[in-house]
């Protein structure tokens with residue numbers, strides 16, 4: 001069952017005081033239909049059965065927590081690993097949006113800003129110290145990359161020095177090496193806000209993971 005507070009928060013009772021309210025029949029039908037359109041159904045609004053889309057409330061919650069994190073020293077991994085599914089979805093999409101925003105939808109490696117015909121940005125939000133190692137959703141552990149460079153970064157073709165220049169792995173016998181090699185020594189396209197630059201702790205871990213040092 002949802003808590004009384006949750007019901008109040010959602011249906012609002014049109015500003016009436018709590019003790020004036022006798023039952024659910026007083027809830028304006030327009031309010032109910034707006035809840036339905038926002039959450040899919042009353043049930044999903046009240047019971048968090050919003051398997052498809054996290055509520056705005058959850059997104060705002062995660063946005064606050066991710067944005068607040070850059071005020072303090074970064075943590076390598078997520079302390080709280082047991083996010084419930086909807087929280088995790090909200091967190092993922094918030095992380096993605098904040099990283100895209102910080103990098104102005106630009107690939108940090110090649111500087112492209114491709115869009116789909118409907119205007120959706122191609123760039124993806126990569127974790128520097130990866131999610132598979134439980135890397136944290138800290139903005140300083142994120143970097144915006146086009147699909148090619150996301151792949152190249154994740155599989156260890158490229159990494160980044162503490163001075164934000166691109167490093168390329170020496171695997172000259174592999175296909176793709178000559179293409180990657182051209183990126184070596186180039187500077188990253190960084191966010192405007194210095195507080196959102198990749199943190200050296202995560203960069204170091206990425207280099208370590210792929211035997212760069």
Ligand SMILES: [Zn+2]
Nearest residue numbers: 107110146149
């Ligand atoms: Zn790129």
